[in-house]
Amino acid sequence: MSKILVVDDEKDIVDLVSLHLQREGHEVVSVGNGLSVLPAAVKTSPDLIVLDIMLPGIDGVQVHRRLRADTRTRHIPVIMLTARAQTNDRIAGLESGADDYLTKPFSPRELMLRIGAVLRRSQKVVMLAEQRIGEFLLDRKNMSLSISGKLVELTITELKLITTLMANPDVIHSRSELLSAVWGYADDTHSRTLDTHIKRLRDKLGDHGRHIGTLRRQGYFFQSVVEEMSEA
Amino acid sequence: MSKILVVDDEKDIVDLVSLHLQREGHEVVSVGNGLSVLPAAVKTSPDLIVLDIMLPGIDGVQVHRRLRADTRTRHIPVIMLTARAQTNDRIAGLESGADDYLTKPFSPRELMLRIGAVLRRSQKVVMLAEQRIGEFLLDRKNMSLSISGKLVELTITELKLITTLMANPDVIHSRSELLSAVWGYADDTHSRTLDTHIKRLRDKLGDHGRHIGTLRRQGYFFQSVVEEMSEA
DNA sequence: TGAACGGGTCACAAATCTGTTGCCACCTCC
């Protein structure tokens, strides 16, 4: 399910770890020396790096530092493998940087558990590519809204606004919440900005503008069901 | 997993079907007469409707027609339950409109299979809320792009452009493809529009603009890995 | 070698978008 880069100079360890990872459905890339880690990480962009601290040439801490220094690899979580003999302060140093660490010799089972935990922590959030509420169809892929199959031309602000409202239909979104979500405003500027955009949005939606409701002193909301009336 | 509206006037059938559906993890809403179907469908917006053709008052075909006439329910797939006694031409009529149909008496197992098939067909497409390629982080939820954690202010056109390119990194997107995806142009207007926007995008990305590559006579592409150079 | 082509770049004007201000209507609470 995930792509994992394993870094160790001992082939036995690489094979052991790879075997277990593959058994759990992960894709494994491996590297046997410290200098190749950064290029490999950049090229394959793994979801996680398992990094032995004892490496020929350049040690794991240095490698880790380099990974953190490069914007292209900064975000990749790292699990360190340390020898039990290491002094405590070194381990402390690791703790601050690495997402987790394990002392050798370790049980594959424990490594797998920790890997699972780290991956879960950095799990990807999925969302619906298309969100449908009644006749409204929000296409997040193309960043467009259509009603009954007809594309509605919205500006980026209007799009963000209705996207925010549609994310939780029938739930009140306070002014400050919307101001923050759409405009990034921290403080509640009590100007007419929000009203105006709501008005513009309603106008563009035409008859369907009724789906955007106001709750005085509370905020605005997207009404998933609107009582039928002059459809004629 | 899905919400299913079951329409039948025979309580036994509703219970039987509900039981099996719930056993498969679906949420069931049921209605016993034809007139309540449209309002119920509008209110609950189910993922699928199982509709008996024999209903008191108004028959299933009429109900189906009404569902198709309303933009709020038009998209909901319908599986019809017909009596074996129905004439063939009526079944033919159903075939054109309903997504599937079953003749009574039916085995619950068969109904479940068909329901599974229809649901699978209309399965929702999920996408990553955040897409990361190297230092680029595309946040589809907030419709924004950041590089190394720093927000890049893009116009909607530029955003659509880079979103399209990033959707398939390292793959060439032809001019007409981009023109179609971003501008909705059907014909390849050979103006300088696309170039200009590519240029503007590159400029805004600054040093990272090198990630957008040109392949003469082929198109443009998002390059996931760019050879390191003057990072200084 | 030179014409044709494809893309990069610039400048510009039109179109569009956006936040604000001012005003009004309505509601709520004294």
Add this chain to the structure above:
DNA sequence: GGAGGTGGCAACAGATTTGTGACCCGTTCA
């Protein structure tokens, strides 16, 4: 009834965005 608060609405001006035309240069191909 009146004051204060809240949101709807219109208008406006500044800012931004957008497409296009002109020009250039490198590549390709005859």
